[in-house]
Amino acid sequence: MKTIAIDIDNVLAASAEGLVAISNQLFGSHMTINDFGEDWSKMWGVDHKEAERRGEVLRENKYQKDYLPVDGAAQVINELGKRYKLVLVTSRPKKVEELTRNWLKQYFSYPFDIIVFADFWDDPKNSKDGHLQHKGDLFTQVGADIVIDDQLKHCEAAAKAGVQAILFGDYAWNQTNELPDGIIRYKDWPEILEELVR
Ligand SMILES: [Mg+2]
Structure with a gap:
């Protein structure tokens, strides 16, 4: 086999849809699925430190659990x-x-x-x-x-x-x-x- x-x-x-939705909700961003990328700093247009802070907020919210x-x-x-x-x-x-x-x-x-x-x-x-x-x-x-x-x-x-x-x-x-x-x-x-x- x-x-x-x-x-x-x-x-x-x-995941992209889910991440964009929760990201817009938590950070007031206006992203669409086309903005998604694995480099979050680039995706949000923020520096590395801010991207890490946002990542922490997402993890606290267990952001992946609501993905469809x-x-x-x-x-x-x-x-x-x-x-x-x-x-x-x-x-x-x-x-x-x-x-x-x-x-x-x-x-x-x-x-x-x-x-x-x-x-x-x-x-x-x-x-x-x-x-x-x-x-x-x-x-x-x-x-x-x-x-x-x-x-x-x-x-x-x-x-x-x-x-x-x-x-x-x-x-x-x-x-x-x-x-x-x-x-x-x-x-x-x-x-x-x-x-x-x-
Ligand atoms: Mg993948």
Whole structure:
């Protein structure tokens, strides 16, 4: 059975929408989903210190718990789960494991046993450039044959490691003129169902 490593944010969870909504509410920003990015300082147009302060406020509000699932994710995951071993590889920190597992249970009946928390931001020395790190080694460690991720850098790392990469979604932050070899874009879960389960 082949293994698929699946991302959580903006793949299973509609994270950009959720983050933009709570951010506008808490900080009076006027962001749209197209403003979303992993570099929060850039996303908000504020300095690193202010971005860290806002990050702290978001974490106090357990901001990820109100995210909604991406359309079709739960149904397609169930179908994929019959043919593939599914593992999750997220850049979320380990300290939101419980929140994340509860959120998954709320919306997904598929029992995700293996969730790898990459934790790019936990080490203070990485707090500024956590968004530059990639999941390449983690994909190899979980024995992934296929990767589904909305971030081009993670797909590129997968492709470099010889893992088939699916760039998920047609988002403002994952546009590129040309997709590198080994990466294919599927715009939504119904398309993944069509391509991987037939
Ligand atoms: Mg993501």
